[in-house]
Amino acid sequence: MKKTLLLLANGFEAVEASVFTDVLGWNKWEGDGSTEVVTVGMWPQLQCTWNFSVTPEMLLEDIDLDDFDALAIPGGFEEAGFYKDAFSEKFQQVIQYFNDRKKPIAAICVASLMIAHSGVLKNRRATTYNHPTSKRLKQLEQYDVEVVNERIVVDDNIITSSNPGTGFDVAFKLLETLTSSDNTNRVKELMGFE
Structure with missing residues (x-):
């Protein structure tokens, strides 16, 4: 079983987290059965961007990172306090751990800023929220990242994306990395994407 740590x-943003639970969950029950997702946070209760409360399955302090094969990270809103946890030393250490072991890291929207903050994107290609009114691409560039203004950017083991609308594509890319193209295409078809 390939376990993905969904770091919250x-x-x-709940929708950015749900694409990972849904795609990898569909694979567990309808695909090749090889994936499992575990939701992890620093607090017993988490508040999503739009006032949705979530109870993570495990607390960060209670897990063994060696038990996981991949890391998935949804983005969030500064106004909702996202960067307080995202830029914390504990979260940064998780990202560095997965990168040091070349395990897949999949990030949606501004979650790439969280990865860049850890230092692992220095001199690597990535993207982040790219709406013309946003300054997030410039913020990403300040971490010495080679900013690529595309929907999804893959650099070795790291997948980054440009906005919430890319969520399913990122989750399918992670599934393909963990399993195969054929299996991913089957799950897409079962979910109505093909």
Whole structure:
């Protein structure tokens, strides 16, 4: 079984987290059966961007990172306090751990800023929220990242994306990385994407 750690910061966007639970969950029951997702946060209760409360399955302090094969990170809103957890030393250490072991890291929207803050995107290609009114691409560039203004950017083991609308694509890319193209296409078809 390939376990994915779904790392949830206070202020995360629920829809960006749900694509990972749904795609990898569909694979567990309808695909090749090889994936499992575990929701993890620093607090016993988390508040999503739009006032949705979530109870993570495990607390960060209670897990063994060696038990996981991949890391998935939804983005969130600054106004909802997302960056307080996202830029915390504990979250940064998780990202560094997965990167040091070349395990897949999949990030949606501004979650790439969280990865960049850890230092692992220095001199690597990535993207983040790219709406013309946003300054997030410039913020990403300040971490010495080679900013690519595309929907999804893959650099070795790290997948980053440009907005919440890319969520399913990122989750399917992670599934393909963990399993195979054929299996991913089957899950897509079963979910109505093909």
